[in-house]
Amino acid sequence: MAKKIKTIGVMTGGGDCPGLNAVIRAVAKTAITEHNLNVVGIHDGFLGLIENNLTPLSYDDVSGILTRGGTILGSSNKANPNKFAVEVNGVKKFKNVSRQCVKHAKDAGIEAIVCIGGDGTMSGAAGMVKHGLDFIGVPKTIDNDLWGTDVTFGFDTAVTTATEAVDKIHTTAASHSRVMIVEVMGRYAGWIALHAGVAGGADIILMPEMPYQLDKICKYIEQRKAYGRNYTIIVAAEGAKCKGGQMVVHKVDKFSPDPIRLGGVANKIAADIEAAAGIDCRATVLGHVQRGGMPSPHDRTLATVFGHFALEQLVAGKRNRVVVMKNNELTTVALSQVANKVRTVPKNYRLVKAAKAVGTSFGI
Ligand code: F6P
Numbered sequence: 628m629a630k631k632i633k634t635i636g637v638m639t640g641g642g643d644c645p646g647l648n649a650v651i652r653a654v655a656k657t658a659i660t661e662h663n664l665n666v667v668g669i670h671d672g673f674l675g676l677i678e679n680n681l682t683p684l685s686y687d688d689v690s691g692i693l694t695r696g697g698t699i700l701g702s703s704n705k706a707n708p709n710k711f712a713v714e715v716n717g718v719k720k721f722k723n724v725s726r727q728c729v730k731h732a733k734d735a736g737i738e739a740i741v742c743i744g745g746d747g748t749m750s751g752a753a754g755m756v757k758h759g760l761d762f763i764g765v766p767k768t769i770d771n772d773l774w775g776t777d778v779t780f781g782f783d784t785a786v787t788t789a790t791e792a793v794d795k796i797h798t799t800a801a802s803h804s805r806v807m808i809v810e811v812m813g814r815y816a817g818w819i820a821l822h823a824g825v826a827g828g829a830d831i832i833l834m835p836e837m838p839y840q841l842d843k844i845c846k847y848i849e850q851r852k853a854y855g856r857n858y859t860i861i862v863a864a865e866g867a868k869c870k871g872g873q874m875v876v877h878k879v880d881k882f883s884p885d886p887i888r889l890g891g892v893a894n895k896i897a898a899d900i901e902a903a904a905g906i907d908c909r910a911t912v913l914g915h916v917q918r919g920g921m922p923s924p925h926d927r928t929l930a931t932v933f934g935h936f937a938l939e940q941l942v943a944g945k946r947n948r949v950v951v952m953k954n955n956e957l958t959t960v961a962l963s964q965v966a967n968k969v970r971t972v973p974k975n976y977r978l979v980k981a982a983k984a985v986g987t988s989f990g991i
Contacts, residue, residue: 629944634665636732636740637684639698640672640748644769644781645922646930647698647743653934654741655689662942667735673751674706676728681735693927696920705883707747709754712882719882729758739946741937743767746774747885749949750966756947763937764949764962769918772816774968775960776951780933783925785812785917786822792913793827793862800858806848806900806908808861810893812917816971819917820864821978824987830859831988835866835874836972839990845904847988863896865889932957
């Protein structure tokens with residue numbers, strides 16, 4: 628029989644994504660109505676634990692938030708307790724502040740935390756387990772790149788937003804007989820590019836898992852012209868790179884636990900195609916619009932089952948596991964297994980095969 632708990636914490640870490648509030652709502656409502664637990668909201672991801680910024684959450688606090696984008700608790704993708712940037716005598720350095728976080732949580736009576744986040748958040752949580760704080764993770768990210776789960780919530784909404792953008796780009800591309808390149812997010816994985824590219828009928832999809840060759844892209848555009856197709860739509864993941872080349876880095880924040888920010892590959896590809904083949908190209912970078920707005924119905928329901936399942940796991944005495952969806956079944960994997968890993972698109976992924984079969988090029 629699992630030891631009965633009285634108080635849990637809930638937090639959202641890393642970049643925001645649609646559906647975070649739906650998880651917070653499911654966790655807190657299940658905890659309050661079905662198990663009579665106290666729920667403490669941790670503000671701004673791990674920063675709330677570092678700075679002791681914690682507040683009790685009531686049923687009313689989590690009502691009316693199902694459809695709201697972002698997170699009512701706030702988030703941070705810079706506050707990893709294992710590697711937190713502090714200023715000592717005017718010099719910035721990393722410090723492990725995990726013990727301080729555990730103390731703040733325990734002082735607030737928190738026995739375990741539902742942490743909603745991606746691989747960075749899971750690695751922050753894993754570092755605190757050895758100091759005596761327990762977690763249940765819920766996988767979030769628009770990138771869909773969390774190891775151990777077939778799907779993360781937030782991904783479906785991001786794909787919908789990106790697909791709508793590709794649909795709109797089509798009309799301008801056709802009217803002006805242009806090559807239009809749409810850059811989507813995804814970090815080191817091509818999930819958003821692949822799904823939005825196929826859904827939006829892109830002619831070429833470029834992703835980090837399949838480094839492209841510029842001459843293959845130019846040849847494909849020329850072939851299309853020969854068949855009377857006067858325009859070409861390219862969907863490029865921000866992590867796309869040419870064969871033998873590097874990803875395009877937008878900026879490096881050396882005091883962030885994950886210092887690299889990708890961005891700019893669409894402009895690079897546009898310039899390279901123009902230089903190599905004299906074809907008029909335009910680049911559109913979708914950026915953070917993919918993380919914003921209301922969650923799709925799919926993400927609202929996925930977030931609700933993830934949140935409910937996470938709470939049920941806690942009550943059943945499970946600790947330091949991450950809720951995952953595997954072959955359409957909810958289950959859990961060890962937190963330590965998920966931390967710091969990336970799930971990329973497999974080369975033999977069914978959608979890649981289907982896209983190739985309907986004539987989509989991957990620039991390879
Ligand atoms: O992980 C989500 C994500 O939006 C990535 O797709 C993107 O590379 C990154 O976060 C952007 O981070 P930031 O919001 O710090 O610019």
